[in-house]
Amino acid sequence: MDFSYTPEQDAFRARLREWLERNATEVFGSNREALSSSATLAGDDDRWRRVMEWHRRLYKAGYLALHWPKEWGGAGAGLVEQSIYQDEALRLGLPLYGANQLAIDRIGPTLMFVGNDEQRRRYLPKMLTGEEIWCQGYSEPNAGSDLASLQTRAVIDGDDFIINGQKVWTSMAQRADWQVLLVRIDPNAPRHKGISYLLVDMHSPGITVRPLVQMTGEAGFNEVFYDNVRVPRKNLVGELNQGWKVSLATLMYERVSGGTRHPVERAINELIELATKVNFDGVPASQHPYVRQKLAQFAIESRCLRLSRYRSLTAQLKGKMPGAEGSFGKLFATDLNLRVAMFADELLGAYASLARGSLGAVDDGRWAHRMLGARALTIAAGSNEIQHNIIGERVLKLPKG
Numbered sequence: 060m061d062f063s064y065t066p067e068q069d070a071f072r073a074r075l076r077e078w079l080e081r082n083a084t085e086v087f088g089s090n091r092e093a094l095s096s097s098a099t100l101a102g103d104d105d106r107w108r109r110v111m112e113w114h115r116r117l118y119k120a121g122y123l124a125l126h127w128p129k130e131w132g133g134a135g136a137g138l139v140e141q142s143i144y145q146d147e148a149l150r151l152g153l154p155l156y157g158a159n160q161l162a163i164d165r166i167g168p169t170l171m172f173v174g175n176d177e178q179r180r181r182y183l184p185k186m187l188t189g190e191e192i193w194c195q196g197y198s199e200p201n202a203g204s205d206l207a208s209l210q211t212r213a214v215i216d217g218d219d220f221i222i223n224g225q226k227v228w229t230s231m232a233q234r235a236d237w238q239v240l241l242v243r244i245d246p247n248a249p250r251h252k253g254i255s256y257l258l259v260d261m262h263s264p265g266i267t268v269r270p271l272v273q274m275t276g277e278a279g280f281n282e283v284f285y286d287n288v289r290v291p292r293k294n295l296v297g298e299l300n301q302g303w304k305v306s307l308a309t310l311m312y313e314r315v316s317g318g319t320r321h322p323v324e325r326a327i328n329e330l331i332e333l334a335t336k337v338n339f340d341g342v343p344a345s346q347h348p349y350v351r352q353k354l355a356q357f358a359i360e361s362r363c364l365r366l367s368r369y370r371s372l373t374a375q376l377k378g379k380m381p382g383a384e385g386s387f388g389k390l391f392a393t394d395l396n397l398r399v400a401m402f403a404d405e406l407l408g409a410y411a412s413l414a415r416g417s418l419g420a421v422d423d424g425r426w427a428h429r430m431l432g433a434r435a436l437t438i439a440a441g442s443n444e445i446q447h448n449i450i451g452e453r454v455l456k457l458p459k460g
């Protein structure tokens with residue numbers, strides 16, 4: 060593993076850091092909760108307005124789509140620059156891809172890889188400008204971990220598909236203009252072979268979006284119902300009934316563009332700060348040996364996470380395909396984040412349950428909010444049990460359970 064940066068890369072980091080700090084303070088203020096996922100911001104009008112402004116600034120400055128080729132309006136940057144950008148944005152708890160996380164991170168790259176020219180020309184530019192926000196309709200009430208059992212149906216009618224069915228947990232659907240939708244066209248084909256990948260206008264007649272309020276009190280995701288929704292056949296990506304392969308391409312791009320992208324290091328730094336402000340067992344928490352051990356352990360684990368990301372990056376720089384690091388990073392980061400939130404609970408005792416705006420709430424209720432939100436991250440993007448299965452089967456080569 061090579062830890063050294065070239066002078067150009069160091070200069071890029073310095074420029075970027077200055078730009079991010081200055082602009083983030085202007086847009087989000089100086090005392091802000093981590094904002095790393097635009098989905099968690101979708102439910103609140105004021106935060107959404109700010110994240111749209113953040114999106115426009117990132118785009119104008121050329122930092123929004125570092126991993127996109129220049130041909131499609133990206134920066135065509137190398138993996139090291141992308142990794143520097145992620146480090147710096149996560150350090151400040153900022154949304155990596157502005158308001159259009161799914162589009163910039165994976166849907167756009169999927170269209171570049173599997174879409175046709177007309178689709179690329181039509182959709183990619185407005186993903187960048189933020190004029191069209193995207194969401195991802197994969198999960199259904201009876202198809203989450205076992206996605207291939209999805210039942211939302213499409214039938215062909217002349218030049219259109221007609222869609223009927225329901226999706227659930229669709230992040231940002233209430234803000235989205237477009238959606239990538241997995242539907243079943245051939246109900247008699249083997250499960251993975253009857254699925255197609257469509258681009259759907261969320262303003263089409265017959266689509267109903269119902270926000271779902273999470274225990275944080277925010278509505279980051281939604282139920283989406285489809286009642287005879289017409290979608291032009293030209294909105295099919297890839298071939299008919301080959302949608303499973305297209306969705307795998309989306310996942311591949313998710314891996315290549317990222318790795319571990321959770322701001323857990325920031326949460327740990329804030330926890331260390333918290334320990335200097337509160338008492339534990341009658342002494343300042345930061346001086347209590349049990350607290351110190353815990354903080355040191357978290358810091359070590361977050362460093363391991365970062366090193367594991369660098370290992371994956373080095374492998375990619377040497378031209379190797381990313382392996383199961385994506386699963387490892389997702390599992391480890393979201394589990395660590397949950398344990399950090401639970402430990403903050405332990406430190407704060409009864410104060411832990413005081414929410415934002417309550418009298419006596421420490422750090423304006425940040426920790427109560429974090430505790431309530433941390434569990435969702437262990438489920439989103441494939442639950443941690445499923446990540447354990449992937450690591451067990453594909454890395455450790457254990458027999459299938």
Ligand SMILES: Cc1cc2nc3c(=O)[nH]c(=O)nc-3n(C[C@H](O)[C@H](O)[C@H](O)COP(=O)(O)OP(=O)(O)OC[C@H]3O[C@@H](n4cnc5c(N)ncnc54)[C@H](O)[C@@H]3O)c2cc1C
Pocket residue numbers: 194195196197198199200201202203204205227228229230231279280435436438439440441442443444445448
């Ligand atoms: C915050 C958040 C945002 C999301 N955003 C989106 C989105 O934008 N678009 C979208 O399509 N989906 C989205 N999802 C849905 C997410 O992908 C699913 O919730 C997830 O895949 C789990 O599916 P499920 O909820 O149906 O649970 P299930 O699959 O029913 O699982 C229930 C429990 O059983 C366990 N389990 C299931 N199968 C196995 C197995 N084989 N081995 C071991 N344990 C197993 C699971 O780990 C889980 O604990 C989001 C979810 C969350 C929490």
